[in-house]
Amino acid sequence: MIINHPLLGPRDAAEFTYLGDATLINRPDWQAEDAAGKFHEYLYLRDNPAGEHRELWFHEQGDRSWLVVTRNTLTHEITKVELARDVALAAGRDK
Amino acid sequence: MSHYSIFSLARNALSRHENWSEAWRNPEPRAEYDVIIIGAGGHGLGAAYYLAKEHGITNVAVLEKGYLGGGNTGRNTTIVRSNYLLEGNAHFYEHSMKLWEGLSRDINYNVMFSQRGVLNLAHTDAQIDAFQRRGNAMRLNGIDAEFLSVEEIAARVPLLDCSPQTRFPIRGGLLQPRGGTARHDAVAWGYARAADTRGVDIIQNCEVTGIDVNGGRVNGVQTTRGAIRAAKIGIAVAGHSSQVAAMAGLRLPIESHVLQAMVSEPLKPCLDTVVTSGAAHLYVSQSDKGELVYGGDLDFYNSYAQRGNMPRVEEVAAALLSLFPAFSRVRMMRTWGGVMDMTMDGSPIIGKTPIDGLYLNGGWCYGGFKATPASGFCYAHLIAKDEPHPTATEYRLDRFLRGAMIDEKGMGAQPNLH
Numbered sequence: 001m002i003i004n005h006p007l008l009g010p011r012d013a014a015e016f017t018y019l020g021d022a023t024l025i026n027r028p029d030w031q032a033e034d035a036a037g038k039f040h041e042y043l044y045l046r047d048n049p050a051g052e053h054r055e056l057w058f059h060e061q062g063d064r065s066w067l068v069v070t071r072n073t074l075t076h077e078i079t080k081v082e083l084a085r086d087v088a089l090a091a092g093r094d095k
Numbered sequence: 096m097s098h099y100s101i102f103s104l105a106r107n108a109l110s111r112h113e114n115w116s117e118a119w120r121n122p123e124p125r126a127e128y129d130v131i132i133i134g135a136g137g138h139g140l141g142a143a144y145y146l147a148k149e150h151g152i153t154n155v156a157v158l159e160k161g162y163l164g165g166g167n168t169g170r171n172t173t174i175v176r177s178n179y180l181l182e183g184n185a186h187f188y189e190h191s192m193k194l195w196e197g198l199s200r201d202i203n204y205n206v207m208f209s210q211r212g213v214l215n216l217a218h219t220d221a222q223i224d225a226f227q228r229r230g231n232a233m234r235l236n237g238i239d240a241e242f243l244s245v246e247e248i249a250a251r252v253p254l255l256d257c258s259p260q261t262r263f264p265i266r267g268g269l270l271q272p273r274g275g276t277a278r279h280d281a282v283a284w285g286y287a288r289a290a291d292t293r294g295v296d297i298i299q300n301c302e303v304t305g306i307d308v309n310g311g312r313v314n315g316v317q318t319t320r321g322a323i324r325a326a327k328i329g330i331a332v333a334g335h336s337s338q339v340a341a342m343a344g345l346r347l348p349i350e351s352h353v354l355q356a357m358v359s360e361p362l363k364p365c366l367d368t369v370v371t372s373g374a375a376h377l378y379v380s381q382s383d384k385g386e387l388v389y390g391g392d393l394d395f396y397n398s399y400a401q402r403g404n405m406p407r408v409e410e411v412a413a414a415l416l417s418l419f420p421a422f423s424r425v426r427m428m429r430t431w432g433g434v435m436d437m438t439m440d441g442s443p444i445i446g447k448t449p450i451d452g453l454y455l456n457g458g459w460c461y462g463g464f465k466a467t468p469a470s471g472f473c474y475a476h477l478i479a480k481d482e483p484h485p486t487a488t489e490y491r492l493d494r495f496l497r498g499a500m501i502d503e504k505g506m507g508a509q510p511n512l513h
């Protein structure tokens with residue numbers, strides 16, 4: 001599988017490690033009233049779709065950037081690769 | 096259904112084996128059952144069998160989207176063991192081991208259970224400590240375990256490279272003598288036949304496409320062969336647990352990953368123990384047909400592809416050769432993959448869901464074959480009595496909310512590391 005890194009171009013997936021669903025970027029507010037329930041969902045529950053999946057990959061053997069890869073879990077076709085930093089900033093996070 | 100025995104074999108031999116009756120019926124689905132099980136793998140079929148045998152509930156349908164035993168039950172590398180450290184796992188898997196020991200007789204079907212021993216290799220001081228601790232815990236729980244020295248290992252598995260200059264020098268190993276292998280297809284076929292004999296309808300080519308929930312209760316399913324009603328529905332679909340649970344609006348603590356396995360060309364008997372190495376990421380045994388059956392890690396990213404990637408095949412083959420240089424000329428015959436239901440703590444789920452009458456059996460990760468008998472047994476108990484079997488109380492779905500994880504390897508909520 002080849003991941004088209006936004007900065008480095010096409011790289012072999014073997015250079016990366018895999019974390020999981022990109023919703024892990026959206027860490028809940030630990031001070032909120034319902035934090036316990038929200039953290040249960042955040043940490044443990046997954047949509048686990050058979051089809052398009054947005055997921056976090058880490059370029060461990062490369063530039064050590066985190067990427068959000070949109071990949072089909074049935075065909076492994078990759079349709080989009082973004083820097084996780086850009087995704088987080090666009091979602092309103094400060095870093 | 097005729098009883099299989101030496102006499103039925105002799106009788107049928109006289110008529111050139113042309114008059115055997117079918118092993119199970121192929122019934123049309125009825126409009127309503129007392130219990131519907133979704134998924135005719137070993138777990139679903141086992142649950143149906145024990146519902147009938149232990150609880151007298153025979154108005155049961157097992158619905159299967161493909162053919163029975165065509166999921167992970169027919170794809171796995173058949174290692175059976177009960178060498179667990181944690182309480183929540185130990186008693187359940189030992190319950191399973193005891194059922195394995197009497198299974199062929201119980202279901203009148205030869206599952207070729209072979210207690211050839213399962214040997215875990217230790218390559219570091221830390222592993223030796225961990226294995227001895229696990230072995231001691233097993234013995235305290237009444238489960239067999241022996242710690243072997245390198246010399247004992249070399250005598251037991253002569254082809255294993257026990258020399259100090261190998262890639263991962265072997266320092267010792269934990270053996271469970273009662274562990275071993277069984278014939279995977281026979282387990283599905285045997286449970287299917289035994290359940291069918293007791294009146295269970297096994298309905299193949301029948302995919303569940305929806306679950307009907309009304310006022311917090313289930314009352315039936317939609318399938319490619321029409322709607323079927325039941326007040327109790329049990330999910331047992333392994334890698335597709337998330338999809339089927341989503342039909343009832345549930346999200347699960349599960350990710351689906353592909354695990355590959357491979358076999359070599361058949362060889363004369365040369366390996367009579369199951370050998371595993373966590374450090375080399377490998378397990379291997381020899382089948383009764385003579386093939387080396389081996390595998391290693393997951394492909395590591397979510398997948399429903401039922402086929403794996405080449406780099407993993409290469410890594411597993413390299414690991415095999417580092418431990419068994421003698422196999423370097425052996426040709427690989429085929430590889431395949433199965434979709435694993437990996438949970439957040441690496442342990443399975445047998446429990447109620449928030450929806451009345453809907454039960455979940457899943458999250459078996461790469462180790463659910465050995466669990467098949469106890470999983471069926473405990474699932475039947477849960478469905479019949481609406482309360483967990485004593486050996487499966489820790490497998491409840493709400494353990495993630497309660498913080499009561501059963502994380503055998505201490506990996507945390509990262510499914511691909513369990």
Ligand SMILES: Cc1cc2nc3c(=O)[nH]c(=O)nc-3n(C[C@H](O)[C@H](O)[C@H](O)COP(=O)(O)OP(=O)(O)OC[C@H]3O[C@@H](n4cnc5c(N)ncnc54)[C@H](O)[C@@H]3O)c2cc1C
Nearest residue numbers: 134136137138160166167168171172174303433463464465
């Ligand atoms: C390569 C590999 C090696 C393994 N090695 C071992 C091992 O050595 N030891 C061990 O203990 N375990 C091993 N396992 C794990 C083991 O195979 C599984 O945990 C176990 O077989 C799961 O059994 P099951 O009955 O739950 O699932 P399955 O046998 O997968 O049955 C589930 C069934 O549900 C059906 N289904 C899915 N969706 C639907 C639907 N919507 N409607 C109707 N039916 C549906 C599927 O078609 C399937 O037949 C391995 C797995 C793999 C893939």
